[in-house]
Amino acid sequence: MFEFITNDEDRGQVGIGTLIVFIAMVLVAAIAAGVLINTAGFLQSQAEATGQESTDLVSERIDVTSEVGIVESESNPTNLSAIRVTVAGAAGADQIDLNKTTIQAVGPNGQETLTFNRTKVTNGAASIQPESFAVQDASGSYVTSSEAVLNSTNSFTIILNPESRPFGGANATFGQGDSSSLDIVSPAGATTTVELNAPDLFSKKGAAVRL
Structure with missing residues (x-):
């Protein structure tokens, strides 16, 4: 049912195409993470500004x-x-x-x-x-x-x-x-x-x- 490889010469090889795809995936993930971090920072700043404006409308x-x-x-x-x-x-x-x-x-x-x-x-x-x-x-x-x-x-x-x-x-x-x-x-x-x-x-x- 299962075939065992006993010959040391029969090994899988990673081609240059697979390596390029892997690097591309890492780059895409890094860019997406950067976008998420920037978006989160922007939303936080906007929320703080909105909260301050709301506070001022009540207190000032x-x-x-x-x-x-x-x-x-x-x-x-x-x-x-x-x-x-x-x-x-x-x-x-x-x-x-x-x-x-x-x-x-x-x-x-x-x-x-x-x-x-x-x-x-x-x-x-x-x-x-x-x-x-x-x-x-x-x-x-x-x-x-x-x-x-x-x-x-x-x-x-x-x-x-x-x-x-x-x-x-x-x-x-x-x-x-x-x-x-x-x-x-x-x-x-x-x-x-x-x-x-x-x-x-x-x-x-x-x-x-x-x-």
């Missing part, structure tokens, strides 16, 4: 602690002279640059995307440029773009001009009974939504009213 968020309006003290006490939104960094947030923060505002006179006011504010909210907002520190001083950075120990007040769109405009000013919504978007893309609702009747000139 701006908290709103109060929203008030200042009633005009002279010309028309039925309108506001300033809208003040006090903000702080959410728990666990790193530094948040308000200079790179945007506010998507919808109000009685349309909608606008507001950015940091880059011109020095010298005459209160009325001098804030259209399509922008200003920032005050805890002492009430207007800060520059390089200073407007939230961290775990401070807070700022965003100042909005009630005479500019979308709050006012075309001889109109945000006032009694008006409402607006703000989406405050941090540099990481985290969004905080704020609803501003002015009372139907203001109490007195120069007073601060809760919005």
